Amino acid sequence: MAWNEPGNNGKNNDPWKQGGRDQGPPDLDEVFRNLGKKLGGVFGGKGGGSGNAGSGGSSILMIVVLIVAIAVWALSGFYTIKDAERGVILRFGQYHEEVGAGIHWKPTFIDTVTPVNTQEVRSLRADGFMLTQDQNLVRVTFEVQYRIFNARQYLFSVVDADSSLREATDAALRFVIGHSIMDDVLTRGREVVRQDTRIELESIIDPYNMGLTLVDVNFRDARPPEEVRDAFDDAIKAQEDQERFVQEATAYAREIEPRARGQVNRVMQEAEAYKQQIVLRAQGEVSRFEQLLPQYLAAPKVTRDRMYLETMEYVYSNTSKILVDVKNSNNLMYLPLDKLINQGAAATQGKAVTPLPARNSQDVSTAPVFPETSRASSPRTGSGR
Structure with a gap:
């Protein structure tokens, strides 16, 4: 049995027919018009004819859209800054402030936030052929490690801080290589070149206040051109052999010299001991003969016999x-x-x-x-x- 058919008791089960009158389902337009009238009365509007009812419905729709837009705009302003970052806030394109790690809110379309990692160690490499002071061509590879310590200076002091640092590194390296001879660059002078390059690079970037600090400067490689690489390899190997031989000779000298000094001291001590032994023995013999002289003068024969027996005892014992x-x-x-x-x-x-x-x-x-x-x-x- 359908919901709109009368039951056994003859009653009508249609929910829209109450009191013998067919009401029908509610009209959505009518619902919105009623709501608009109520809101219009709240905000000082006047309820009127059908024209006022239509304008009231459209105003309600605009208010709803406006509320939704405001909610979306407010929710879109939340952002997160990581632990290793600093957030640089621009208000209408002008620097406003910096914020630390955490969850923050900004007015969208008004403020712009740029996160900058201030704890990451970055690196860049400078590589190329360079001319030395003695008019030789070498290929040098350098690596610079740096870190951002000031986010505002990093973003706004120069157009591109990373590119500026790369150009400054290339300029400093070419200046140092141009004032060094090729043997120093290829062999024993690499540490000096590295230190001089770092000093020169710091002197170049300091006036620009780029917000960067150098962590380390590494001299990766220095090679001659391919056409003369074999000859330079032989020369470098000969220099390494020379340094090795010098070091071995120095180590041998350091080993022999203390031993010789010890032998000299031992011989001198033995000679001094022998000297004291002979002197003391001679003094003992003199003292013994001095003590024997009165006995000999008192009894010459007895003294001679005793001396003879002592001598024979010494001779026969050997x-x-x-x-x-x-x-x-x-x-x-x-x-x-x-x-x-x-x-x-x-x-x-x-x-x-x-x-x-x-x-x-x-x-x-x-x-x-x-x-x-x-x-x-x-x-x-x-x-x-």
């Missing part, structure tokens, strides 16, 4: 000793005491001992003999030892 039996004329038997002592010492240490060969009378002639009668038969004089 020579081989042999006992010979002189009664047997056919076969002389002797005892090599020194070898026997050595064999006994070796036996106590567990070493193998070689037995002594037997000797006859012919072998005795080769050994020194000290007969016991030698002391008795030696003449004694008044000045004997």
Whole structure:
């Protein structure tokens, strides 16, 4: 059963027919006219005929559009500045202020915001053939690292700060290379060229106040032209060999010189010690003889005998000793005491001992003999030892 058909009780279920009168669906134009009348009464307007109703509807539409436009304009003014950036605000094209990191609002179509990264380290490279002071051509590659420290100066001091820095770098590098010889540029003078280029570049960009600061200046490469590269490579290699040999010789000299000084000091100390030893020994001998003189004057014979015995003890302690039996004329038997002592010492240490060969009378002639009668038969004089 449709919604507009009468039910079983005979009643009409049509919602637009109330009180037996067909009302129909609401007219949107009528709704807007009524709303316009109400708003017109609020804002001081007068309700009138159909003409006033049409103008009231159009004014309401314009107000709605205006409200939406204002909302869109207000929402479009929000913007975000990152942590590493600074926002430069231009109001009607003129510098107004700078803002830091965070969320900000600006009036659209009035203010313009340009974010500038002030923490990023940027780099640019200068490369090209340059003429040295000695009229040689070299290809030099330089790299400059820089950072923005003033956003306003970076944007408005010059037209393009990056391009100006590139041109200033090229000018400074050509000036320094033009006042340097080729050997310094290619080999040992690179550090000097790098430092001079940085000083010259800073002196060029400082008057312009571009808001840039140099972080580092790197000397990347310096090469001669391709036609003469092999010859220059040989020359550079020869210079490197020369420097290496000089450094090796210097290191060798530094190693030998302290050693020689130490040897000289050791020899001098040994000589001084030997000198003191000899002097002290001589002084001791003089003192001993001075002490012996009164004893000799008191008992000359006893003193001579004692001195003789001490001398023989010193002599026999440093020579081989042999006992010979002189009664047997056919076969002389002797005892090599020194070898026997050595064999006994070796036996106590567990070493193998070689037995002594037997000797006859012919072998005795080769050994020194000290007969016991030698002391008795030696003449004694008044000045004997």
